[in-house]
Amino acid sequence: MIITRSPLRITFAGGGGDVLSYSGKFGGFGISAAINKYVYIMVNRTFQEEIFLKYSQLEKIKEIDEIQHPIFKEVIRILNFKTPQLEITSTADIPAGTGLGSSGSFTTALIKALYAYRKRLITPEDLAELASFIEINKLKQPIGKQDQYIAALGGITCFEFNTDYSVNAYPLNITPETLWDLEDNLLLFFTGFTHRSGDILQDQDDKTKALDKTMIDQLDFTKNLAYEIKTALEKGSTCDFGDMLHIHWDMKRKRSNMSNSKIDEWYNLGISNGARGGKLVGAGGGGFLLFYAEDRTKLRSAMKQAGLEEVRFSFDWEGTKVLL
Numbered sequence: 001m002i003i004t005r006s007p008l009r010i011t012f013a014g015g016g017g018d019v020l021s022y023s024g025k026f027g028g029f030g031i032s033a034a035i036n037k038y039v040y041i042m043v044n045r046t047f048q049e050e051i052f053l054k055y056s057q058l059e060k061i062k063e064i065d066e067i068q069h070p071i072f073k074e075v076i077r078i079l080n081f082k083t084p085q086l087e088i089t090s091t092a093d094i095p096a097g098t099g100l101g102s103s104g105s106f107t108t109a110l111i112k113a114l115y116a117y118r119k120r121l122i123t124p125e126d127l128a129e130l131a132s133f134i135e136i137n138k139l140k141q142p143i144g145k146q147d148q149y150i151a152a153l154g155g156i157t158c159f160e161f162n163t164d165y166s167v168n169a170y171p172l173n174i175t176p177e178t179l180w181d182l183e184d185n186l187l188l189f190f191t192g193f194t195h196r197s198g199d200i201l202q203d204q205d206d207k208t209k210a211l212d213k214t215m216i217d218q219l220d221f222t223k224n225l226a227y228e229i230k231t232a233l234e235k236g237s238t239c240d241f242g243d244m245l246h247i248h249w250d251m252k253r254k255r256s257n258m259s260n261s262k263i264d265e266w267y268n269l270g271i272s273n274g275a276r277g278g279k280l281v282g283a284g285g286g287g288f289l290l291f292y293a294e295d296r297t298k299l300r301s302a303m304k305q306a307g308l309e310e311v312r313f314s315f316d317w318e319g320t321k322v323l324l
Contacts, residue, residue, distance in 0.1 A: 018144025099287025
């Protein structure tokens with residue numbers, strides 16, 4: 001049996017700027033952090049020639065073309081399993097549709113598991129590129145490469161998304177004291193809403209391809225803000241980082257239908273009760289609220305009284321890996 005795991009992520013800055021319709025024309029920049037919440041893939045060999053898939057549904061089929069789950073289908077197909085004898089199980093610490101990049105984590109974990117099953121090696125960069133190719137080119141998703149790269153590499157990582165579609169990745173250069181500050185004061189709360197990020201990103205993608213000036217200006221602003229966040233964190237100015245999260249929240253609300261009246265209410269409650277700034281993680285529409293807290297105790301108390309569950313986390317520094 002092969003078991004792999006791939007971390008979920010929170011985005012510090014530059015979300016949406018990695019989508020190829022924007023980064024392919026203007027270049028993008030973002031900062032993401034892998035966290036110790038994971039997607040797991042388990043692969044075993046069956047005695048019969050069949051494919052047995054276990055995720056939120058069960059599939060037991062004979063041919064690759066019969067697979068209903070699109071990522072399972074494309075990954076197994078692209079790795080050219082001619083006579084599949086596969087049992088694959090997927091599970092996760094946090095469900096999909098919550099803004100933590102689960103699709104990219106699932107794809108990287110699945111590819112890594114099937115490579116290990118065949119006793120083949122793949123570098124983190126090649127893993128991220130193959131996962132991106134499957135989701136973007138094969139499945140035609142209106143997304144970028146940030147989720148696949150942060151899942152494959154781990155850490156708190158800066159990404160430059162180049163106009164030739166290549167990616168430069170390097171660690172955010174912060175001190176241990178700043179890292180401890182972020183681990184202590186970044187708090188994550190589940191809104192109870194799930195969402196389809198593809199619907200929100202499709203709207204952004206359509207407008208960017210049409211060179212909609214408002215959308216381009218907003219994405220330019222978000223990219224420039226990401227560079228400012230990088231500078232603030234590398235200087236150890238975490239309070240400035242919190243303020244910039246609030247600016248990012250305001251801009252993102254103008255860019256897309258990423259919030260609702262209840263989420264706005266919870267966000268404002270957080271700002272009034274110890275949060276310096278915050279954002280919805282991911283494309284929006286639901287999922288998790290991330291706050292940078294000046295008063296952790298007050299913020300936790302207010303969110304608990306509002307009925308939001310906190311998910312405590314630390315950072316992951318290993319990326320997608322084989323456990324067994």
